[in-house]
Amino acid sequence: MEMNTNIALVLVLAPFLGFLINVFFGKSLGKWLSGIIGTFSVVVSFIATAYFFSGISAQPEGIHISLFDWIQISNFNVDFGFQLDQLSILWLLFVTGIGSLIHLYSISYMHDDENMHQFFAYLNLFIFFMITLVIGSNLLVMFIGWEGVGLCSYLLIGFWHKNQEYNDAAKKAFIMNRIGDLGLLVGIFILGNLFSTVDFTTLKTAITTAPDYNDFWVAVAALALFIGACGKSAQIPLYTWLPDAMAGPTPVSALIHAATMVTAGIFMITRLNFLFDLTPSVQSIIAIVGAVTALVAATIGLVQNDIKKVLAYSTVSQLGLMFLALGLGAYEVAVFHVITHAFFKACLFLGSGSVIHALHGEQDMRNMGGLKKAMPITFVTMLVASLAISGVPLFSGFFSKDEVLLVAFHHNIPLWIVASIASIMTAFYMFRLMFLTFFQEFRGTSAQKHHLHESPSLITIPLIVLAILATIGGLISLPGNSWLNGYLTPVLPKLANAEHHLGTTEYILMAIAVIGGLVGIGIAYAKYIKQNTVPTEDAEITGFSKVLYNKYYVDEFYEAIFVKPINVLSRFFRDTIETALSALVFGFGKVTNEISYQGKKIQNGSIGLYLFVFVLGLCAIVSYLFLAQ
C-alpha cells in the first residue's frame, strides 16, 4: 500500500509542483520551458492515473489512503484522505488526459501573452484542485477541491485583469459558485449531524444500514447538496455565470468551463448516489431542473452570435441533460455523457479557439465565414465534434445522448419531450455555428483575411486527438454491451440488477432522436447555406428572439432583485443606521453633558443655599440612620 500512497501523492502533487515552479520561477524560465513544465506535470498525473486504472480491476472496493487528521468535530474526525475507486479514477483519466491536451494546446495559444507562466501556473493549480476534488475520501477534502477549482476559475476568467468587465465576470463566477458552496456546506452539516461522518465509505454504510434515518432531513441534505451542484455545474437558477465565464482565454473555457470543473456537480451526485436514491422527491427536482435548464439554455443558444457564447450555452444545455439523467437515477448514463461531452465540447472549444486565434481575437460569428479552406484541420475536427454533439449515429454523442433520452422516456414522457426538443435545438445551433463560421464567404476585414492561416501543430494535434476521441468515445458504453456499466458496478450497486436489453421501443426512440438531430441540421442548412442568412445586427433583433438574445433578461432580473437591493440596503445601513447608532452613542454623552450643564446652575455660589441643602442632607442622613435601625 505504501507504493500506492506514494503514487497517489505524485498524482496529486505533480501539478502542484508545476504550479509552484511556474509561480516562483516561471518568468525566468521563459515561455517554452514554463509551458513544457506545466504540461509535463499534468502528464505525470495522467500516467499515475493510468497506473491506478490498470490496477483497479484487481481491487473492486478501491484504494483508500488516509494521510493525516485534518479537522476534528465533536462527533467525528475528518481525515485528509484519498479514495481511488472506479469513479474517481475514471474522472481523473479524462481530467488529466484532456488537461494534458489543453496544456499542450495552450503552449501555442498563449504564446503571445506576456503572463504565460502565470497562465500555466493557474492551469496547474486548477488540475491540482480538480484532482483533489475527485480523489478526496470525504466531503470536506472534496470541498477543498470544490472551492479550489472555483478559485482557479476566478483567476483564469479574470486572467486578462486589465479589463474590468472580465474581472466582473470572474467575480460573478466566484460568487455564484459560492452560493452553491453554501448549499453544499449545509448539506455537509446535515449529513454530519445525522450520520456523524462525512466520509464517503462510512457514510454509505451508515445510510444504507441505518434503520431509522430521518426522511425529511436526508431530503433537505440532498437538496442542499444539489444546490451546491447547481452552482458548480451551472444549472438553473445559478447558471448565468457560465456564459460570462467565456471572458477567460479559450483553453480555459475548454478545460474548466466545458470538460472538467462544471462536471463536478455530476461527480458529487454520482459519488453520493446512495444518498440521492433515498430521496425520490429531490431526484425529481433534479430531473426537472436538468430538463428545464437543457431547454432554456438551448433556446438562448439559438440566437447567440458570439462563437464562445453559443458553446457556453450548449454546455449548460448538455449539463442539463446530464442532470436529467442523474435525477432519473441513471448515474452511469450521466457519467457516460460527461465523458463524451468532455471530448467533443473540449474539441469544439479548442476549435473555436483556433478560429479566434487565426482571426486575432474576433469572436463574433457575423464577422467570420468561409474558413473551411483556410483552416481545414480545424474545420474537420470541429465538424466531427459537431456531429457528435448533434447525436449523429456512430459518433460518441449519439450513444450517450440517446441513453439519456431513453432513460427519460422510460421514466417520464414530458421530460423526454423537453429533452428531445433541446437536442434538436442543439443540432440546429451547432450547425448554425459551423455554417456561419466555415462556409460561405469571409465577412471580416481584409486585414484579417490576409492573415488567415491554419493554426500550428501544437494546436491542431490536441484537436485531432480530441476529434478521434469524440468519434470513438461511444465505444465505452455501447447499448446492450456496456463496458462502462460493468466498470462502474462497484460504485453504483444498482447497475448490477439493471437489465440492458434492446427492444423495438429503443430502436424507435433512437430513430426519433437521429431524425430529430438531422432535422435540426437540416433547418440550419436551409437557413444559413441555402438562404445565406447572416444574423442581424444587435439593434435590429426584435420580438421573441430579442428576449432570447438577451438571455431572457435573467441577468437583469437577478441584478434587480438581488444585487440592487443589497447595494441599496448597504447604502442605507452605511448612511442611516450607522449614523443613527453612532448618534445614539454620542447621545449618551450629550445627555450627560446636558445634565452636567443644568446641574452646574445649582452651583450658583450662594453659600446660603449650599448650607441649606447641607442641613437638609444632614437631617436626611441622620433620620435614615435612625430609621434604618
Place this chain on the structure above:
Amino acid sequence: MSTILIIFCVLAAITLSTAFLTIFSKNPIHSAIYLVICFFSIAGHYLLLNSQFLAIVHIIVYSGAIMILFLFTIMLMNLNEEREVHRPRITRLGAIVSFCLICLVLIAIFINSKPIVGEYVTTGEDYQSIKVLGKILLNEYMVPFEFASILLLVAMIGTVLLSKKEKLQK
C-alpha cells in the same frame, strides 16, 4: 429640686437666651457681647461639671482671645451699625424650617434612643485636675499636642499673610 439643678437651669437659660440674642441682634457689637455672655455661661457649665481647667481655658480662649478678635474685626470693618439687608422671605422661611427640622430630628432621636441614664458611677479617681490632664496630654496625646501647636503657628502665619495688604500690581 436641688440647688445644683437650679443652677444648671439658670445657666442653661442664660446660654440659650444669649445664643438666641447673638443671632437676632441687629448690631454685630451686641451680638458679640451676647456671645461673650454665652461663653461665660458655658464656662459655668464646665465649672458645674467640675472641670476647672477647661473652664479657665475656655474663658481665656473664647471669651478672651476669640471674642476680642471678633470685636476687633467688627470695629476694623466699622460694622457697628446694621447694614445688613434682610434676606428674602423664602430664605428665612427655609432657615426656620431647617432649624425646626434638625431640632426635631435630633431630639426625636435622643428621645427614642435607648435610655443611657442609669446610676452614675463614681470611681473616685481624679480624672480632671490640671495635673492629670497635663500628664495625659503630654504622654498619650504628645504628638497631637505638638501638632496643635504647629497648627496654631501655621494659623498665625496664615493670618498675617492674609491680612497683610497686597502690593498693588502695576
Place this chain on the structure above:
Amino acid sequence: MNNILNHIGIENYIFLSVILFCIGVFGVLYRRNAIIVFMSIEIMLNAVNLLFVAFSTYHQDAQGQVFVFFSMAVAAAEVAVGLAILVSIFRNLGSITIDNLKNLKG
C-alpha cells in the same frame, strides 16, 4: 465623691447642647452677615464641647476633656484664619454679606 450628674442628669446636657447646636445652625442659615455666621459656628462648636465635657464626666474619663482642649485649639486657629479672610474680603468687596461671595461659582 458625688457625681454631679446625679443631680442634673445627662439628658439635660444633651438637650441643652442639641438646642444650642440648632441655634447655631439656624444662625448660619438665617444671617447674611459673615461675622454673625462665624459666631454661630462658634456656638455650634461650643455645643459639641459642652457635650464632650458632660460625657467625660459621665464616663469619668479625661479623654473627653482632652478632645475639647484640641477642639479649642482648632477653633482658635479657625477663627484667626477665618477672620483674616473676612478682613481681606471686606477690603476687596467693601462688604461681608455672604450672598455677595459667589466667586466659587463654576
Place this chain on the structure above:
Amino acid sequence: MNVSLILIILLVGAFATYLAGDKLASKMALFFGLAAAGASIVLLNHYNLGENISFINQWITQPNISFALKADGLSMAMLLLTTALTPIIIFSSFGNQYKKSKSFYALILFMSFAMAGTFLASDGLLYYIFWELSLIPIYFIALIWGNGDTEERKKAVVKFFIYTLAGSLFMLVAFVYMYQQAGSLLLEDLYKLNLSATEQLWIFLAFFLAYAIKIPLIPFHTWQANVYQKAPTVGTMLLSGIMLKMGLYSVIRWQLPLAPLAAKEYMYIFIGLGIAGVIYGSIVALRQKDLKKLLAYSSLAHVGLIAAGTYTLTLDGLRGAVLQMIAHGFVVVGLFYVAEIIFRRYETRAIAEMGGIRPQSPKFTSMFLILVLASVALPSTFNFVGEFTVLYSLSQINIWFAVLGGTTIILGAYYMLKMFQHAMLGETNSKIFADVTFNEGLTLVLIIGVLFFFGMYPKPITDLITPSLEEILTQINRIN
C-alpha cells in the same frame, strides 16, 4: 518556570525600549517581542510535557485577591497568538518612521503585556486590571500616532475609550457582586458559586455589555470603524488582531461558565445577535470607500460569527471560535498590513484611488489575494477550519443559523473580491507602485505560511485547546 515569565519579558521590554532611545527602539521592541514569542514556545513545550506552569500567589489580603496566572490550553493558545503577532506587528512597522518612536514601541509592548495578562489572569480583579490596562496604550497609540484630522481623531478615540471603559465598569460591578457572594475572585471559587437564575442573568448581562462593546457585536460597534480608520496601522492591527479576541476569549472563559443558566436560557437571542452582526457587517462593508473601514466591517462580520459560535455552548462552537479567533487574528493583521503597504506607496486609503496595481507588482498582488481568500475562508486556509467548525456548531443548534451565518461566505466573497478588484486590478495605474520590499514580503509570507500550515494541519492547536474547552463545558453544564 511559569507563565509570569512572558509578562515580565514584555514589561521589561517595554521599559527597555523606552530607555533605548528613538533610534534603537524598534529593534529593541522586536527583540523583546521575539523573546516573548520564544519564551511562550518554550513554555508551551513545558505545558505539553504536563508541567504546571501556572503562577498563583496571594496578592492583596483584604480584599482577598490573588495574583493568579493560570495557563491552560485555551490561555496558551491565546498567549501564543499574542506573542506571535506582537513581533509581526512590530516588524511590520519597520518601513515607517514614527516620531517619538521610543514611546510608540514601548506602548506596543506594554499593550501586548496587558493583553497577555488578560489571557492568563484567573482572578477576577487581576483580570479586570489587565483588561483595562490594555486600553491605555491603544488610546495613546491611536491618539498620538493616528492619521487624519486631529479633531476627528480625538473624537473617535475618546469615544472608543469612554465607550469601552463604560462597558467594562458593568463587568466590575458583576465582579464586586460575585466577590460578596464568594469571598474571593479566583475563578475556581467563582465556579463554585450557586447563583440563582436571576442573579446569573444580571451577571451575564453585565459581562455582555463589556464584551459586546469590546468584541464588538452590533449594535455596540460604532466605535470600531472610525478608530480602525484613524489609528495608525500598527494600532489597528493590535486592536483587530488581538484585542478583539480578548472579548471573545473572555466570553468563553468568564461569561459562559459563570452564568451558564442565563447563557442557556437566552442562547438564541445571542446567537441571533452574532449572526445579525455577520449579515449587517457584510452588507455595510459592501459600500465602503475606505480600505481600512471596509476591513473593519469585515472584521465585525467575522467576530459576529465567532461570537455566535461561542454562544452555542457546544464543544464545536467553542473550538471553532477559538480556531477562528487565531485565524482571524493572522488574516486581519495581514490585510491591514496590505492596506499599509498600499498607503506607503499611494498615500491613500480610498479604494477608488487605487487600482491597476497588479501589473506593477504581481508578487504583492498574489499575497494580497491569498489573504483575501483566507479571509473568505477558502478551504485549506486556517480560516476555513474555524469557520467550518463554527458553522457546523450553529447547524447543531438550528440549521437556519448555519444558513444565515453561512451567508458570510457569499457576502464575504462579494465585498472582498469587489474591493480586491477595484484596489488591484484594472488598467495599469499611472502612479508607480514599487514592488514589495524584503521586509514587507517576509511579514506577509510569514502570515500566509501560518495560515496554510494550520489550515492543513490544525491538529496541534485543536489538541491544545480541546481539554480546557471541555473543562469549561463541564462548568457550563454543571448542575446548579
